[in-house]
Amino acid sequence: MIRWTLALACVAGALIALIDIDTPLRVVLTPLFMIVVPAAGISGLLRDRDPVESLAVGVAASLVINVLLAQAMLVFSSWSPRAGVATIAVLGGFMYVLQVLYRGAAVMRAEQGAKTR
Template sequence: MQTNTDKRSARAELLPVAAGAAVGIAAIGAALTLADFDSPLRAPFTLFFLVAAPAAALGSALRGLDAAARIVLGVAGALALDLLVAQSMLALHIWSVRGGVAAVGLLSLLMPVPALLAQARRPGRRLTEPQKSGGGR
């Protein structure tokens, strides 16, 4: 009988599975809403999409912070974005559920672009770069 003494490796193996399930649930929620398909899963999956998509986009842009801070700021930013989209659409008299989901999805796709462009502009460091001596120490 084998025992798993390294619980950390089991968690590391389950993380991609959980992330894939979350992406799948969010995508199904967005698809059910955009296709206007009546299903009992439509409301909870769409709500999950409206929180998870912007939270993941913001979290990916905040790479310098620790995991807990990225989660808190991502969820808070996602809720702020959802409210901003809803308020803007209501003020312009163009509110619709499908339009709101599409707007949040589009903004979630565009949020990590500045961070990716900034990362691409940074000069890459070579791993075998020679170390400079610090002087006569």
């Protein structure tokens, strides 16, 4: 239940930023999206590790990703909240694809290990 609520809040934050809706919720939901999406993606890639360590690494990496994105936008004089949200969304999608491929490879290894015995 909490995962779906958080996912819905993140989607709402991204849509609010991309469509440029002027609402007081923008202040809360858009930064929530910017922090949660990379953190969830990286934590998902570290699924077989300790959950607390995975969450800590995910949040730290999320902050690093956001700071590097902001620095790159400032260096290239292309500051745009929409572009930042879109970049984080694409990065989150890429990490999701990596998770799916990683799980598929793990399932294949498990099946091959079962066949050899």
